[in-house]
Amino acid sequence: MSEITKVAEKEPTFAFGKKERKLLTDPLNDNNPITVQVLGICSALAVTTKVDASFVMAIAVVFVCAFSNLIISLLRNSIPKSVRMIVQLVAIATLVTIVELVLKAANYTVFTELSVFIGLIITNCIVMGRLEAFAMANGPWKSFLDGIGNGIGYGIILIAVAAIRELFGKGTFYNIQILGDWYTPNGLMVLFPSAMFVIGILIWIHRSWNRDLIDVS
C-alpha cells in the first residue's frame, strides 16, 4: 500500500496534468496579465500600431518570460535573498539582449521597426512579476509553463489591440490592404491614446463575458 501512495505522491518532473494545463490556460482568461492584472501596459501602448511588429514582440516576450522563469526557478534555492531582485533583473536583461542580437541577425527590418521596444521588455512588469510571484516558489517545469502561459496571454491581447489599431489606423492587416480606397485611415488609431481606449474596451468586453472577474466589493 505504501508503495502505491509513494508513487502517487511523487509527481514526475514533466507531468502535464490538469494543474499544468491550468498554468498555461489561466493567464489566457481568468488571470490575463493585461486585461485582468493590468501589467505590461507600457509596451502594449507602444508596439501595437502594426500586427507584424506586435507578433514579433509577443514571441520575444513568450521566450523571455518562459526562460527567465525557468532560470530563476532552477536557481531559486541558491539565490541570496538580499540580491534576488538584481539576480532576476540580470536573468531578464541577458535574455532580452539575446533576443535583440538574434533578431538583428535574423530580420533586420523588423529589428529596426521594434528598435527600443525589445530592450524595454526588461522593464515589462509581467516578466518580473512572474519571477517574484511564481518562479521563486515553484519548480522549473511549472515555472516554465507559467512563463509560456503568461507570455501568450500578453501576446494575444497585444495582437488583438494591434489588429484593431492597424485595421482602423491604416486599413491593413499584417501589411495587407483590407479596407479599400473609400476608407480614410483614422489617424488617432495609430497614436498611443487609442491603445488606451482599445485596451479599456477589451477589458470591458472580457469582464462582461467572464462574470467571475467582476469585483463586487
Add this chain to the structure above:
Amino acid sequence: MHSTRSTIVFVFIMTAVVAVILAALFNGLKPIHDKNEALYNKTAILSAIENQLPKKLDEMEGEEIETLFSTKMKQSVVSISGEAIDEALIKARHGGSKAENISLKTEKKIADEEKYLPVFEYQGDGGKKFYIASVRGSGLWDDIWGYVALEDDLNTLAGIAFGHKGETPGLGAEIKDNGAFKEQFKGKKIYDEDGNFKSIYVRKGGAKDPIHEVDGISGATITADGVTEMLDRGLQYYDSYFNTIKG
C-alpha cells in the same frame, strides 16, 4: 542564511557567466549584423531610384541587391568645395574608403568645411546617369535622413527615399511609409531658372509653387519642417560639387 561573502561570490559568478555568454553571442553574430546593416543601407539608397531599377526591390534577393549595387553604382566622396577626398582620410574617419562606408551620423557632428559627402552615381539603362546625394537632419523625436536622386542635369529630382529613427508611426513616420508623399518630389527642381540654389520646401497646407514645393503631412508639421531644413542644408553642401560636374 547567506553570508555577505557567499552573496558576493554568487554575484561575481553570475556576472562572469552572463558576460561570457553575451560577448560570445555578440562577436559570433557581428559579421551577420554588419552584413544586414550594409544591405539595409544599400537597399535604402537604391529605393531612391526604385523606378529605374530592373526589378522592384521587394522582389530582389539580398545577393541581387549587392550585385546591382557593386556593378551599377559608382561611388565617390567629395568635400564641400567639390573636390575628391583622399581614400586614406575617409578610411581614418569611417573605417572604409568608399561612399557606402560613410556614416552621416558621424558627419552630422563635423564642421561644414571638414565634411565628407558621399555621392552615388547610378548608371541607368541607355547610359542615363543618376546622382544620389545623402542628407541627414532632425525630425520631431530623433534623426531623420534621406537619399535624394537627381537626374543628370543635377537639378531635377528623379526620386527620393527617407528614413527615420523614431518618428511617430502614422504621422512623422509617413515620410518613409507613405509612397504618395515621396512621389510628389519627382520632377521637382532644386535650382531656380537663374541657377540659384532653391531646394524643396515641404509646405503645410499644400504646395503653392509647383516646381519647388510639395504638400506637407497633416499632424506631422515638425517632421515636415525637419525635412525642409534637411534638404535645404544637406543639398547645399553638394552645390559646389554639382557645379563642377555641370562645368
